[in-house]
Amino acid sequence: MNLLYLRVILLGVCCVRPLAATHPSDGHRYGESSYFIVKEKVDWYRAKYICAESRANLAVPKTQSEQDYIWELFLKEFDQNPSTDLWIGCNDIEEEGNWQHCPLKGETNAFENWAEEEPNNDYGADCGSLWVDRNGKWDDYPCNEEIYAVCETTVSNTPKFCLQTGKDGRLVSPEHSSTHH
Known part of the structure; x- marks a missing residue:
């Protein structure tokens, strides 16, 4: 196999694949983040894994x-009529009442959207969700239940580039890859 051909393949795998994984084709950008809905019902642990596979949380x-943006995105994905709730990243799995990544009512300078009387730990609920019956308010829900999920990844505004090879097969920097050299 030609060495130049092998280098081009390796560069393509090293440059294109990571870029595709950081921004799934069905991602929706909002601010500095991109969101996508997991459209299969999964438990919280599987949802977390699916997000991680796409380099998201x-x-x-x-x-x-x-x-509001996440809730509207969720509703649009299911023609304004989702059949169940939506996992988000907060939980109190390790210690009851000690919510990780989701603030509790009354915490200063922290956004929270818990529904009235939530979180309440009904039925051992330890994972956070957006509650469809309460128009997206947060609810604690049993982690082993299967519902949809929303993943988020940070989008960088930094331009990305890949190294290129010159006619001689050696790597060249982007500023030296023009046709004038």
């Missing part, structure tokens, strides 16, 4: 506008 809204 289960989303946790940090502002009312982000909350």
Whole structure:
């Protein structure tokens, strides 16, 4: 196999594949983040894994506008009629009442959107969700239940580039890859 051909293949795998993984084709950009809905019903642990496979995390809204955006995105994905709730990234799995990544009512300078009387730990609920019956308010839900999920990844505004090979097969920097050299 030609060495130049092998280098081109390796560069393509090294440059294109990571870029595709950081921004799934069905991602929706909002601010500095991109979101995508997991459209199969999965438990919270599987949802977290699916997000991680795409170099993302289960989303946790940090502002009312982000909350509204995620909720509208979810509704659009299911023609305004989702059949169940939506996993987000907060939980109190390790210690009951000690919520990770989701603030509790009354915490200063932190956005929270818990429904009235939530979180309440009904039925051992330890994972956060956006509750379809309460128009997206947060609910604690049993982690082993299967519902949809929303993943979030940070989008960088930094331009990305890949190294290129010259006619001689050696790597060249982007500024030296023009046709004038």
